[in-house]
Amino acid sequence: MNQEQGVVNSILVKLGFESQPFLGSADQALWVIIIIATWKGVGYWSIFLLGGLQDVPHLLYEAAEMDGANRWEKFKSVTFPMMKRTLLFVVVADTVANFLLFAPMYILTDGGPQGSTNVLMLESYKSAFVYSDIHRASAIVIILLLFILIIIGIQSKLLKADH
Numbered sequence: 001m002n003q004e005q006g007v008v009n010s011i012l013v014k015l016g017f018e019s020q021p022f023l024g025s026a027d028q029a030l031w032v033i034i035i036i037a038t039w040k041g042v043g044y045w046s047i048f049l050l051g052g053l054q055d056v057p058h059l060l061y062e063a064a065e066m067d068g069a070n071r072w073e074k075f076k077s078v079t080f081p082m083m084k085r086t087l088l089f090v091v092v093a094d095t096v097a098n099f100l101l102f103a104p105m106y107i108l109t110d111g112g113p114q115g116s117t118n119v120l121m122l123e124s125y126k127s128a129f130v131y132s133d134i135h136r137a138s139a140i141v142i143i144l145l146l147f148i149l150i151i152i153g154i155q156s157k158l159l160k161a162d163h
Helices: 007-014 027-054 060-068 071-101 105-110 120-130 132-157
Strands: none
Touching: 027 105, 027 132, 060 071, 071 132, 105 120, 120 132
């Protein structure tokens, strides 16, 4: 991601685009970290989804075919309902992991440029270990925990398994 000698910018320049500041730009830094975290997690969460797909009984697909269901109807009536538990686990676990994520921000930008990647976990870390304000750090973590619980409640309600 280095602007002068990074692999991504070398490819962009070869393709005729301008070199990008990526982690040095307040407009791009958070999005670049989101892309990095997403790319890092795709394989991990895919394993869970694959396991959930393999757990769907093949007889249900055969029955849907006998009833004349097309691909979309099989997905809507068989795959999605049978995958709700797996999807709920993946969505909740990934949400928690992303809210508690602070290592990429700390390692790559330390909250910069211009505070654009200063997420709550990084702010809590800085409050506790840089500024020695344990009370502020604890308050941030408690508010973050409450926020995560609310989001998990909404996700659980939306992906409630019927079986």
